[in-house]
Amino acid sequence: MMQFLSYLCNGISLGSVYAIIALGYTMVYGIAKMLNFAHGDVIMIGAYIAFCAMQYWGLPPIISVIAAMAVCTALGVTIERLAYKPLRKATSLAVLITAIGMSYLLQNIALLVWGANPKSFPSVVKLGSVSLAGGQLIISGAAIVTIVACIVIMVALTLFTSKTKMGKAMRVVSEDKGAAELMGINVNFTISITFAIGSALAAIAGVLLCSAYPTLQPTTGSMPGIKAFTAAVFGGIGSIPGAMVGGILLGVIEILGKAYVSTELGDAFVFAVLIVVLLVKPAGLLGKTVHEKV
Numbered sequence: 001m002m003q004f005l006s007y008l009c010n011g012i013s014l015g016s017v018y019a020i021i022a023l024g025y026t027m028v029y030g031i032a033k034m035l036n037f038a039h040g041d042v043i044m045i046g047a048y049i050a051f052c053a054m055q056y057w058g059l060p061p062i063i064s065v066i067a068a069m070a071v072c073t074a075l076g077v078t079i080e081r082l083a084y085k086p087l088r089k090a091t092s093l094a095v096l097i098t099a100i101g102m103s104y105l106l107q108n109i110a111l112l113v114w115g116a117n118p119k120s121f122p123s124v125v126k127l128g129s130v131s132l133a134g135g136q137l138i139i140s141g142a143a144i145v146t147i148v149a150c151i152v153i154m155v156a157l158t159l160f161t162s163k164t165k166m167g168k169a170m171r172v173v174s175e176d177k178g179a180a181e182l183m184g185i186n187v188n189f190t191i192s193i194t195f196a197i198g199s200a201l202a203a204i205a206g207v208l209l210c211s212a213y214p215t216l217q218p219t220t221g222s223m224p225g226i227k228a229f230t231a232a233v234f235g236g237i238g239s240i241p242g243a244m245v246g247g248i249l250l251g252v253i254e255i256l257g258k259a260y261v262s263t264e265l266g267d268a269f270v271f272a273v274l275i276v277v278l279l280v281k282p283a284g285l286l287g288k289t290v291h292e293k294v
Helices: 002-032 039-055 061-087 092-114 141-163 165-175 177-182 187-212 222-235 240-260 266-280
Strands: 130-132 137-139
Touching (some): 002 137, 002 165, 002 222, 039 061, 039 092, 039 222, 061 092, 061 187, 165 177, 165 187, 177 187, 187 222, 222 240, 222 266, 240 266
16 A cells, blocks of 8 residues: 555656646647647756756756756747747648757757766755655655645646736637737737746756656657646646646556556556547547637
8 A cells, every 4th residue: 555655656746747847838839829849858958957057057956946947938938939930820730840840959959068978967856755654655855846846836827827917918819819919919929928937847847857867868858748748638738727637647647557567568558548538538638629610
C-alpha cells in the first residue's frame, strides 16, 4: 500500500510538471488558435539559463529562476513577433511547419552554445523530504514544491483570466478576433502577452523538471513537451483546469504503468490512454465541443 502511495506521489509530482507545461500550450491554442511546438524547447532554454545563473554566475536559486523566466518571456515574445505574427492569416499547416522549424532552430542554437554533452543540473529546491507513516512513505521536497507550484499557478491563471482586464481581453480574443478588434482590443498585443505568460511558465517547468531529473541537454524539453501537449489535449485543450487535470492524470498513468507493467511501455500507456479518451470524448475531459456554422 505504501509503495503504491509512493508511486502515486511521484506520478502527481511528474504530472504537475506536465500540467505547468500544458498550461502554456493550452493558453496559446485557446487564444491564438495555434500549436506552438517550439514550447518544449523554450523549456530547455529556461533550464539552461537557470543552470548558467547558478553554476557560472553564482546566483541564488530563486534569482536564477526569475532570470530564466525573464529570458524565456523575452524569447517567447520574440518568437511570436518574428515567426508567428506574419502568419496570422496563413493556413494552419504553414503555422505548424514554422513551429516545428522554430523548435529545431532552438535545439541547434543550444547545441552551438552549450554543446551536446549532458550537464548535471543542481536542484533549486532546498526543502527537505517529509516522512510519513513511520518512515514508510517519504515525499521529496522537490515533489512538494512542484505540486504546490502547479496549484498556485493554476489558481493564479484562473483568477487572471476571469478577473483582470487583460484576462477578459484574452477571453474575447479567443472567442472572436474580429469582434475583439471592433471593441478596441489590441489583438496582437493580447496574443504577445499570452506567449509571454506561456514562456514564463515554460521556464518554471524546465527548472522543476531538471530538479527532479537532473540531466540537462538540448533535447531535454522534447519528450516532456510532447507529453504536455498530450496532457493539454487529454484534459481539453483551451481549458486551464483541463490542462492541470490532464497533466496530473498523465503523470500518474506513466509512473504506475512503468512501476506495475513495464518501464519500456510507460510512454506507450500514456498515448494509448489519450487515444481511448479521444475516441470516447474528442474534446477532452473538460473541453467543450465547438459547433461551426458553414
